[in-house]
Amino acid sequence: MPPYDGDDKPHDECGVFGIYSSQPLDLAWLTYLGIFALQHRGQEAAGIAVSDGDKFHVEKDLGLVTQVFDERRLDSVRLANARVSIGHVRYSTTGSNLRFNAQPLTTRTNKGILGLAHNGNFVNAREVRNQMLMEGALFATTNDSEVMLNLIARESHMDLPEATAGAMQQLRGGYACVLMSRTALIGFRDPNGVRPLVIGQREGPDGAYVIASEPCALFAVGARLLRDVLPGELVWIDHDGLHSLMVHPGRPTPCSFEWIYFARSDSRLDGVDTHESRIRMGEQLAREFPVDADIVVPVPDSGMGAAIGYARESGIPFDYGLYKNPFAGRTFLAPTQAARDLKVKMKLSPTSAVRGKRVVLIDDSIVRGTTSRQIVNLLREAGATEVHFRVSSPPIKHPCFYGIDTAARKELVASTHSVDQIRELIGADSLKFISERGLREAVSGPGLCLACFNGEYPAGTPLLNDVDKLALEV
Known part of the structure; x- marks a missing residue:
């Protein structure tokens, strides 16, 4: 846990953002705008990953969004024909606030690179991690997000939504995640819906889909709110559009502090x-x-x-x-x-x-x-x-x-x-x-x-x- 700095509040969790477009867009810039709108959810680190279906660029570091991404660093993740991008702002709850714990986290599989941005905690991450270490898995960070990413990666013989659904069934806790491959964007939420996640779509000819922690990030990139991701639901977006799978239906118990303190006052979560x-x-x-x-x-x-x-x-x-x-x-x-x-x-x-x-x-x-x-x-x-x-x-x-x-x-x-x-x-x-x-x-x-x-x-x-x-x- 970071040292107490005199800010006597429950510290924010994290903010996640993802966007998929079937037409070329400056997704690096849109993702920058999205995570800037979510800056209140985490002020310790920021990161962006972008893919055009072939290249996969990642940039992340400690600091606020505007500190991490000057024009030069934003240019380093820009791709002319970008199709999918995710972003993250972090407040460290597990894993000390070191640069290698900044997100998105990435890993390479036999089907290509995956990137993950995660908000929340897995309460059984330690047991799952220890079991995976015994089975020969390697970990590059100290946070529990990498446990989810490794669970998905080791099932790379499956379709990505199927592998992600399997990982969801092995981990417990409160979480909302966006996951990207080179050609698809996935969003998923814990069975209790503790952490928030919403889906939106940009107005205009590109009709790009957006998944984010709060509606304010949708509005920042010109998207309208479609709906919340349901507790226990997995959604994914590819060239065929938006798809949904109810993986693990549960009893909705979203975090009360979203309405007490965390969410921006212009947000609407779970209909409230x-x-x-x-x-x-x-x-x-x-x-x-x-x-x-x-x-x-x-x-x-x-x-x-x-x-x-x-x-x-x-x-x-x-x-x-x-x-x-x-x-x-x-x-x-x-x-x-x-x-x-x-x-x-x-x-x-x-x-x-x-x-x-x-x-x-x-x-x-x-x-x-x-x-x-x-x-x-x-x-x-x-x-x-x-x-x-x-x-x-x-x-x-x-x-x-x-x-x-x-x-x-x-x-x-x-x-x-x-x-x-x-x-x-x-x-x-x-x-x-x-x-x-x-x-x-x-x-x-x-x-x-x-x-x-x-x-x-x-x-x-x-x-x-x-x-x-x-x-x-x-």
Whole structure:
């Protein structure tokens, strides 16, 4: 796990993008646009792979999309007659953040090169990997994505969709992947639909198909949303068009944090609008935990939707009590605790709107509590007379095994403290979290994975060795 840098949030998973065109297009550029639109899902590494049916070019490195792909590096993956391309933005959840763990991952088979971009985690990857090592398999990285790629590659005597379906049946967890050969694009999603994946098609004569983590990536390349990839479904696109196979139907339990925090506010996943669901979370919070106050203030940007909803339902005016510096992003690494404390002040500063006011402060989550405490202190120093903290997720008590870095259990403040103890720790006048029932009503769509709140893991958990057990101890 990467070192804690003071950003007290569940860290994003990854973003995947794939495009297939039967007509020549600048797929490198379109893939660049697609993964740029998904940059919020991973800021540590970026990569693109492109094929024209013969050549297969890959470029990837550590950094943001704009840092990795200057004009020279983008030109290095451009192909005049490109037919298929995939891209990836990464936040490392398994495998340290080394350059060789950047994706897309590639491997060579007797039928040609395959490329994979993966979002999520396989909970049984270690057992499958160990078994494959005993059978003579070789691995070039330390991440679990390569387990899936090797499973597919060793069945290269089969058609690619058939080999991929077989690999899906051997791995458990939460995942959404795009896979490319020189002539085809495949997308597939875990049986519980924990990680999101959507299908789109470009307007115009090329009619190129696009598969991505969120609709925002479709819109960035001029595609309209067709539908979500269903939980347990495999789709593939080749010269004959779009095809589908239901490999492993399951009980849909998509990750609740997609609507709480991860997905862009302009996304719609599994039929549920992200922005509207966040407003409903705020409305539900106001019904469950009203308070006498003067203004409702969001922690930008993730608390914005819920703050709008809280203000609407409560009748308390909404105001911008915190300014967010748009240039203080996650690329700034704070090596010491003192530097991490200063990072919050670099990122957020209070406005005059809070002076002399009783503030309802709205945020999407509390992980360790460190940043929440600093924000409460900022508001008090700026003259807020009361700070009432409201959170649009339930208390996070358990780690995620499906592709989100929520910290080890012993670092989750709600796993070791009561709500009142957390309130005292962060210095708020009151603290309330939305209920699980309220969250379900706010999302009001599919069943949800709430494992990080209640410890009920729909796709199972890894087998724990002694190191894992120590990391999960309270």
